[in-house]
Amino acid sequence: MEPTARGLYRAKEFAAKAGVTVRTLHFYDRIGLLVPTAREANGYRLYSDADLERLEQILALAFVGFELDRIKRLLAGPPLPLEVALRLQRTIIAQEKHRLELALAAIDEAESSLARADESERWQAVAHVIKVFKMQNDYNWTENYYSPEGREKLAEMRRTTPHETVEAGERAWAELIAEVEAAAANGTEPASEAGRALAQRWCDLVRAFTQDDPDVSAGLNQLWSDQTHWPTGFKRPWSDAADAFITAAKAARG
Amino acid sequence: MEPTARGLYRAKEFAAKAGVTVRTLHFYDRIGLLVPTAREANGYRLYSDADLERLEQILALAFVGFELDRIKRLLAGPPLPLEVALRLQRTIIAQEKHRLELALAAIDEAESSLARADESERWQAVAHVIKVFKMQNDYNWTENYYSPEGREKLAEMRRTTPHETVEAGERAWAELIAEVEAAAANGTEPASEAGRALAQRWCDLVRAFTQDDPDVSAGLNQLWSDQTHWPTGFKRPWSDAADAFITAAKAARG
DNA sequence: GATAGGCCATGACGTAACGTCAAGGTCAAG
DNA sequence: CTTGACCTTGACGTTACGTCATGGCCTATC
Numbered sequence: 381m382e383p384t385a386r387g388l389y390r391a392k393e394f395a396a397k398a399g400v401t402v403r404t405l406h407f408y409d410r411i412g413l414l415v416p417t418a419r420e421a422n423g424y425r426l427y428s429d430a431d432l433e434r435l436e437q438i439l440a441l442a443f444v445g446f447e448l449d450r451i452k453r454l455l456a457g458p459p460l461p462l463e464v465a466l467r468l469q470r471t472i473i474a475q476e477k478h479r480l481e482l483a484l485a486a487i488d489e490a491e492s493s494l495a496r497a498d499e500s501e502r503w504q505a506v507a508h509v510i511k512v513f514k515m516q517n518d519y520n521w522t523e524n525y526y527s528p529e530g531r532e533k534l535a536e537m538r539r540t541t542p543h544e545t546v547e548a549g550e551r552a553w554a555e556l557i558a559e560v561e562a563a564a565a566n567g568t569e570p571a572s573e574a575g576r577a578l579a580q581r582w583c584d585l586v587r588a589f590t591q592d593d594p595d596v597s598a599g600l601n602q603l604w605s606d607q608t609h610w611p612t613g614f615k616r617p618w619s620d621a622a623d624a625f626i627t628a629a630k631a632a633r634g
Numbered sequence: 635m636e637p638t639a640r641g642l643y644r645a646k647e648f649a650a651k652a653g654v655t656v657r658t659l660h661f662y663d664r665i666g667l668l669v670p671t672a673r674e675a676n677g678y679r680l681y682s683d684a685d686l687e688r689l690e691q692i693l694a695l696a697f698v699g700f701e702l703d704r705i706k707r708l709l710a711g712p713p714l715p716l717e718v719a720l721r722l723q724r725t726i727i728a729q730e731k732h733r734l735e736l737a738l739a740a741i742d743e744a745e746s747s748l749a750r751a752d753e754s755e756r757w758q759a760v761a762h763v764i765k766v767f768k769m770q771n772d773y774n775w776t777e778n779y780y781s782p783e784g785r786e787k788l789a790e791m792r793r794t795t796p797h798e799t800v801e802a803g804e805r806a807w808a809e810l811i812a813e814v815e816a817a818a819a820n821g822t823e824p825a826s827e828a829g830r831a832l833a834q835r836w837c838d839l840v841r842a843f844t845q846d847d848p849d850v851s852a853g854l855n856q857l858w859s860d861q862t863h864w865p866t867g868f869k870r871p872w873s874d875a876a877d878a879f880i881t882a883a884k885a886a887r888g
Numbered sequence: 889g890a891t892a893g894g895c896c897a898t899g900a901c902g903t904a905a906c907g908t909c910a911a912g913g914t915c916a917a918g
Numbered sequence: 919c920t921t922g923a924c925c926t927t928g929a930c931g932t933t934a935c936g937t938c939a940t941g942g943c944c945t946a947t948c
Contacts, residue, residue: 390895390896391895391896391897392894392895392896401935401936402895402896403935403936403937404934404935404936406897406898406935407934407935407936411934420896422896422897422942422943422944423896423897423898423942423943424895424896424897424943425896425897433757433758433761436761436765437757437758437760437761439761439765439768440760440761440763440764440765440768441760441764442934443737443740443764443767443768444737444740444741444744444764445737447933447934448933448934449933455757462748462756462760463745463748466741466744466745466748466760467745469741470738470741470742473734473737473738473741474738476734477731477734477735477738480727480730480731480734481731483697483698483699483727484724484727484728484731486697486698487698487720487723487724487727488724490698490720491717491720491721494716494717494720502716503687503691503709504687504691506691506694506695506716506720507687507690507691507693507694509694510694510695510697510698511690511693511694513697514693514694514697644924644925645924645925645926646923646924646925655906655907656924656925657906657907657908658905658906658907660906660926660927661905661906661907665905674925676913676914676915676925676926677913677914677925677926677927678914678924678925678926679925679926696905701904701905702904702905703904889948890947890948891946891947891948892945892946892947892948893944893945893946893947894943894944894945894946895942895943895944895945896941896942896943896944897940897941897942897943898939898940898941898942899938899939899940900937900938900939900940901936901937901938901939902935902936902937902938903933903934903935903936903937904932904933905932906931906932907930907931907932908929908930908931908932909928909929909930909931910927910928910929910930911926911927911928912925912926912927913924913925913926913927914923914924914925914926915922915923915924915925916921916922916923916924917920917921917922917923918919918920918921918922
């Protein structure tokens with residue numbers, strides 16, 4: 381029948397198995413995200429079951445909103461960043477969801493105000509109502525915690541920091557958080573030598589992230605401590621127990 | 635001082651007032667969405683307070699997710715489509731929100747399964763968990779109500795129908811819905827002459843939308859009647875009272 | 889042996905909503 | 919006369935592909 385008997389599939393068949401289009405496969409191949417295991421002599425792509433597994437991982441990560449470029453690096457890198465990446469992605473999704481909730485509420489409000497408005501001011505009515513909701517979060521509630529200078533510096537840092545640095549930082553955070561979680565779980569004293577060492581590393585990482593800028597670190601501190609104003613669904617990337625531990629350990633360092 | 639004293643602003647000042655960038659103003663100008671009231675002799679853009687009002691309307695509609703091209707037509711067109719457009723947009727946002735909720739739940743599940751998985755199968759664990767959530771809605775829960783043929787035909791229709799037709803349809807729906815709401819509110823008998831006339835128009839519009847295709851209309855009917863499975867936040871673009879009225883009126887027509 | 893039809897390939901261009909960069913014009917202050 | 923702040927337009931980059939267009943490969947059929 382087909383020349384693709386033992387676990388190898390040509391483009392169309394493979395695409396159908398995975399639920400994507402052939403053009404998507406071409407694209408993933410070109411950007412190096414999913415290169416087919418082999419090619420036939422005539423150049424036809426041949427995909428294996430291992431390729432299918434990788435594609436499913438890709439699609440899973442894409443579903444939770446990762447960019448393809450990010451997915452490529454996640455799949456290539458060491459295993460640790462996965463946890464951290466998922467947690468960070470969670471906060472992004474939670475923010476987007478919050479934005480959509482505001483938009484929904486804004487539409488509902490706009491509809492009823494539209495019913496009350498007379499012909500001439502319909503647009504103003506809608507614009508006004510939505511503007512109110514828009515300003516409620518201004519697209520990015522975290523920014524409210526920073527001073528204008530802090531905001532600018534943060535944006536600047538985000539633009540200029542290369543992603544290797546970002547990922548190294550994420551890895552460092554992941555390791556430290558894991559250790560803090562473990563310490564909190566096994567009853568280590570926050571004020572002990574080990575606890576204070578963890579607190580030291582924590583503060584060092586914060587300083588590395590904020591690049592020692594007071595405007596940025598002030599906003600960051602407020603953001604994390606003002607739990608009552610977080611949007612629904614937003615979480616710290618570490619547990620309450622770990623938070624209590626590290627807070628106590630930092631205090632013990634004085 | 636500036637040459638822009640009496641209610642006219644140059645690009646930077648105007649952008650600051652409205653909270654957008656100058657480049658955005660350039661872009662809106664080029665696509666004809668917001669053309670400045672005037673130009674100075676040297677070609678500098680001059681914006682008026684009326685421009686600011688329009689820009690605020692644009693930003694409001696953009697906040698609830700309308701595309702710029704759509705916004706342009708909404709602001710140009712007759713007032714009626716605004717209500718309908720808002721209601722339709724609501725369902726889209728509600729769907730997106732639902733998707734994000736699934737993604738959040740998927741991440742939470744993935745995290746805990748990640749804690750249980752050993753090194754070698756971490757990726758499979760995550761991919762598997764997320765795949766489950768992904769399939770729960772398959773990006774588009776409405777499609778579950780259609781047969782494969784119905785889905786294809788719907789997609790085909792969406793590709794080929796020009797937006798003027800779509801908007802004419804929306805206007806027709808808006809008018810009809812408004813009349814049905816009114817009839818339901820003022821106690822008109824569904825079985826009366828007027829009620830059956832409304833039902834007739836309703837069925838005609840459905841036939842126009844489905845283009846008389848049985849696969850499409852079957853799916854559509856199931857979708858609207860299976861209220862218990864709608865995602866949270868999803869609503870009919872008409873009230874329960876109107877729904878009861880039109881159902882009874884259709885029944886009266888036999 | 890020619891041809892029709894199905895699958896495959898690559899490459900160019902389009903999408904949405906701008907950001908970024910580049911090259912250059914305008915104008916008031918020093 | 920230069921500096922610096924502001925303005926202009928145009929070209930290109932971004933994301934994740936879809937949509938042609940063109941042409942090769944291969945098999946079945948006439």
